[in-house]
Amino acid sequence: MGARHSGGSPAPAWRNWARTQSATPRTVVQPRDLEELVRTVASTTARGGRLRAVGAGHSFTGAAVTDDVQLRLDDLAGVERVVPLPDGSAHVTVGAGIRLRTLNAALAARGLAMRNLGDIDVQTLAGAISTGTHGTGARLGGLATQVVGCRLVTAAGDVHEVSPTHDPELFELARLGLGTAGVLAAVILHVVPAFRLRAQEQPMALATVLADLDALVDGNDHFEFFWFPHTSGALVRRNNRVSDDVEQPLSPLRHLVDDELLSNGVFAVTNRLAAAVPRAVPRINAVASRALTARTYTGASADVFVSRRRVRFCEMEYALPRAHVTDVLRELDGWLRGTGEPVPFPLEIRFAAPDDLWLSTAHGRETAYVAAHQYYRMPYRRWFDAFERIAGQVGGRPHWGKLHGLDHARLRELYPHLADAQRVRARVDPTGTFRNDYVDRVLGPVG
Incomplete structure (x- = not known):
């Protein structure tokens, strides 16, 4: 049987989750196996075409946009191999199209887990690592740092098995490179024995968080906080490993009330109100900030890391040198108070260890991530432009999958x-099969 494709009629229009990007590809192809993937890539290159892989559509940028061949990896989503290691960890080979939610369940069934995760799990693995998805933890890196090997189909239709010891430069671009090295067919992850986390959430004054920030970040396995614009209130979240026999689950009722009714249902209503009456946003945020309550619970790591996000938004995130995050937040606070710009969504602040990945936002420095959001039915340009200007003053690096204006x-x-990434890209894709407007803007043209 051949790859699933859209045939001779125009492919259906595509748009991303946030409604910030759209495209009408000439054709949509969903290869059933590696052979069909190779054939699709090689034939596209042979006719001088363009191809972009698309996952869950959770990038806010135009990374996946194409008017030619849109590639879906949904059928390349199985667990191929598990190689146990002496310390209890393992190397697990999975199809690159696997959704993180499915991956987490498959690992848990084998007594394994990702070392760190972001806060949603709907993305494909290929999309998550290619755009630099990360979680939080001062001693931990993003998802791509957990990748130890890749199976990659380059523009000529060649299949490469790459790793830190086998074509290491191509490996660098394959594991975090916006899909410009080729199409990821499979990924080898270094995963760890399954573990449990104790989550402690607590309202705290923003001034207190900033005054004690180093102790909070360094004193917890995973620390993050949310700050509500137009207020002095924050919510801190501390996740720390506990032994397997520690059981303090969140009750089903508390989960329903906190995570569904309040975090999604009521939050959706308040954002619709904010869009209708923008001048009410400071009062809305003040009420929301005062309504925050503390809670503590334990759970499997993936269950604690991941939150359900049902309220649609637009997002910009900048990776800052950690030492500058306090000054940046104070300047943002001053700008919001001075302009009155209505922002009903909280900012999210997370942390990461330095790494050596060529295109990682945490390359070479301790990093604080500041994510600014705006409800998708409200204007975001003025708010994001101000944030980008302030973040740029301290050498902030934009998330590859979130809105930004840098070239x-x-x-x-x-x-x-x-420049090294561009050199490798030119070697494996000299005619630009995997280019699009966004890729050309941020990495420079090739081919």
């Missing part, structure tokens, strides 16, 4: 290995 000239100054 190749500026990004070349922020990433010391961007």
